[in-house]
Amino acid sequence: MPQPSAPRKAPGRPARISREEIIDTARRIVAEGGVKGLTMRRLAAEVGSTPMAIYHHVRDKEELLVLLLDDYAARTLRRSRLPADSRERVVAAAGAVHDALAACPWIVEVLTADDLMSTSALWFVEQIVDGLVECGLPLDRAVHGYRAIWYYTAGEIVVRATAARRRADDDRATYREHVFADLDPAELPRLAQASERWAALTAEDTYEDGLRALVDGLLAGRRG
Amino acid sequence: MPQPSAPRKAPGRPARISREEIIDTARRIVAEGGVKGLTMRRLAAEVGSTPMAIYHHVRDKEELLVLLLDDYAARTLRRSRLPADSRERVVAAAGAVHDALAACPWIVEVLTADDLMSTSALWFVEQIVDGLVECGLPLDRAVHGYRAIWYYTAGEIVVRATAARRRADDDRATYREHVFADLDPAELPRLAQASERWAALTAEDTYEDGLRALVDGLLAGRRG
DNA sequence: ACCTGAACACCGTTCAAGT
DNA sequence: ACCTGAACACCGTTCAAGT
Numbered sequence: 001m002p003q004p005s006a007p008r009k010a011p012g013r014p015a016r017i018s019r020e021e022i023i024d025t026a027r028r029i030v031a032e033g034g035v036k037g038l039t040m041r042r043l044a045a046e047v048g049s050t051p052m053a054i055y056h057h058v059r060d061k062e063e064l065l066v067l068l069l070d071d072y073a074a075r076t077l078r079r080s081r082l083p084a085d086s087r088e089r090v091v092a093a094a095g096a097v098h099d100a101l102a103a104c105p106w107i108v109e110v111l112t113a114d115d116l117m118s119t120s121a122l123w124f125v126e127q128i129v130d131g132l133v134e135c136g137l138p139l140d141r142a143v144h145g146y147r148a149i150w151y152y153t154a155g156e157i158v159v160r161a162t163a164a165r166r167r168a169d170d171d172r173a174t175y176r177e178h179v180f181a182d183l184d185p186a187e188l189p190r191l192a193q194a195s196e197r198w199a200a201l202t203a204e205d206t207y208e209d210g211l212r213a214l215v216d217g218l219l220a221g222r223r224g
Numbered sequence: 225m226p227q228p229s230a231p232r233k234a235p236g237r238p239a240r241i242s243r244e245e246i247i248d249t250a251r252r253i254v255a256e257g258g259v260k261g262l263t264m265r266r267l268a269a270e271v272g273s274t275p276m277a278i279y280h281h282v283r284d285k286e287e288l289l290v291l292l293l294d295d296y297a298a299r300t301l302r303r304s305r306l307p308a309d310s311r312e313r314v315v316a317a318a319g320a321v322h323d324a325l326a327a328c329p330w331i332v333e334v335l336t337a338d339d340l341m342s343t344s345a346l347w348f349v350e351q352i353v354d355g356l357v358e359c360g361l362p363l364d365r366a367v368h369g370y371r372a373i374w375y376y377t378a379g380e381i382v383v384r385a386t387a388a389r390r391r392a393d394d395d396r397a398t399y400r401e402h403v404f405a406d407l408d409p410a411e412l413p414r415l416a417q418a419s420e421r422w423a424a425l426t427a428e429d430t431y432e433d434g435l436r437a438l439v440d441g442l443l444a445g446r447r448g
Numbered sequence: 449a450c451c452t453g454a455a456c457a458c459c460g461t462t463c464a465a466g467t
Numbered sequence: 468a469c470c471t472g473a474a475c476a477c478c479g480t481t482c483a484a485g486t
Contacts (some may be wrong), residue, residue, distance in 0.1 A: 015450065040479060053451055063477070094477080098358045124410055143418050143425045148376070148434030155379025178345060180256060186348055190353040194367050196349040210372030210442075212435070217441030241471065264460060275461080277470055285460070 017049055019057045023071050026064060035065075036107040069110045073118035076100045082127060090131035090149075090215055092210070093124045098153045098207060108161045135219050145218040152214055156207050241273055243281045247295050259289075259330040293334045298344035301323045306351060306355060313441055314355035314373075315432070317348045322377045323433060332385045359443050369442040376438055380431050 029038050038063060044051045058064045077100050082089045102109050116144045128149060132142035177199065185192035194201070249271045254260050264285060268275045282288045302323050306313045325331050352373060356366035401423065409416035418425070 017451095018451060024386065039477085045444070052453085053342075055480075084421070099392075122403075122415060126412040126415050128417070131358055138422065139414070139418055140425060142414070143422065144428070144430045145428065145437075147426065148437060151379035151383055151434065152372070152376040152438070153379065154383055155375035155377065158382055159375055159378055176244075181384060182469085183346075188350040190357060190363070191346060191350050192297065192368070194353070194363055198367065199455055201364060206368045206371065209368065210375065210438070213372060213444070214376070214438045215439030215441065217437030217439065218442065220437070222439055223340075241470095263458085265458085274471055276472085279461075280469060 017047055022057055023067055026068055048080050070118045073120040077120045079123055086131040086134035090128050091129035091211055094149050094211055097124050099185045102157050105161055108158050241271055242368050246427055250292055289334045294342045297344040301344045309356035310355045314352050315318035315435055316372050318435055321348050326381050329385055332382050378438055385396055
């Protein structure tokens, strides 16, 4: 995020590597080997330089990651035609952000960043807030509504991505089936009842259903 | 989570350290220095042993973390009297899980684990699913509803915890104010309009409001 | 101003051996 | 069965110096 001032006139030694080159290389490394494969040392090597040269263009690894997320958002979150109906516009804008982020598995480690991830996403935030206002919410409630939608969206992505990673990793996922097989129907009747279907139900993509429920609930406004 | 079988009769050398001792020590380290301070080496040192001794009781660091979360859930998620009204029971059960996890800042790194975090939490999951069924949802929709609530809850905790950490860390948080100050009202009118209030609105705890909206929306059931 | 080399202070995990 | 010592293959970051 921190786009640090305009490029100076540079009255010193000419730069061999640029911030852009660093980010491009970092993006390629992450695409190939995931975020775990991105180390300052490897990045330096692939850019044909030394670790310390990187530190001259980027404060530290966390800034690099944020820069990377920003770059990703800028190139995938393209504004598109949204529905005219306000409620549908809220759903579509949130869905667009969701889909862009969900397609990017390494995002999780960085995603947990803050409430707004990138200047490129601001337009979508605007659509959501504006849609809620047009549906009749006061501005303050609309901002709170946007946050609720962001919590829901970020949570869905983080939980699903981690579950997927764990499933691929090893047999830890089977532990859940184990637990569900041993449920005491007297104590946890509903879970026992749903136990065989649980895995299938969990695998279903119900992001949009939940999103619509949330938006409906926000607009019903049964409070304050 | 993996409670690996009952303690064997141990026909070998008597154990000097136990899994319980390891977890107790790990909990203390995390309480003092956060999850970053918990390293296998330090844990070994504080338990009066060597790194490799730990690996004899725990598969790897990730398992240790999951064990730690389980331990935390078991000691803080005590069943309590919930409201008789079904809808209120759903809200209260979700709120109880939320509050327990939110009080535990190190949880984020582990939380992103899976859909059910711990056997101790199952009772709360049961309350939520059952409450939704009693409100008239079919079981499948109730399970999906529980998942939506979990996404929202996990997202709220993760996003808030990370924002708090970042705020404490350094000046990166001020970047947002910077962006909001420079908003173009012609392009992003609502955000510009809300810009001075944004920080205050974001600071407000609206978890329960969003939760109620979500539950209302789920129960309104405007969809097949 | 930009880059290099060498070092600091760590990591998680594995291997081979001891009791 | 449980534990140790030593090593492997790394990390992010800092310091002091070079051009």
